[in-house]
Amino acid sequence: MNKFTVFVKESYIELTEKVSWPKWEQLTQSTMIVLGATLFITLLVGVMDFVANGSMKFIYSLFK
Structure with a gap:
């Protein structure tokens, strides 16, 4: 369970601090x-x- 907790914490940090989200216009x-x-x-x-x-x-009409 410890690995999962670390994964969730690291994912949250990456999504909030490291990812550059596009602006609304983009x-x-x-x-x-x-x-x-x-x-x-x-x-x-x-x-x-x-x-x-x-x-x-x-x-198909040719073969009727």
């Missing part, structure tokens, strides 16, 4: 970049899915 900017990239990739995958679906329907 955090919101990073969040917007991630949100934009996520939306872009989602749109790209959606378009690819739409094209693949249409292509497969066309190919």
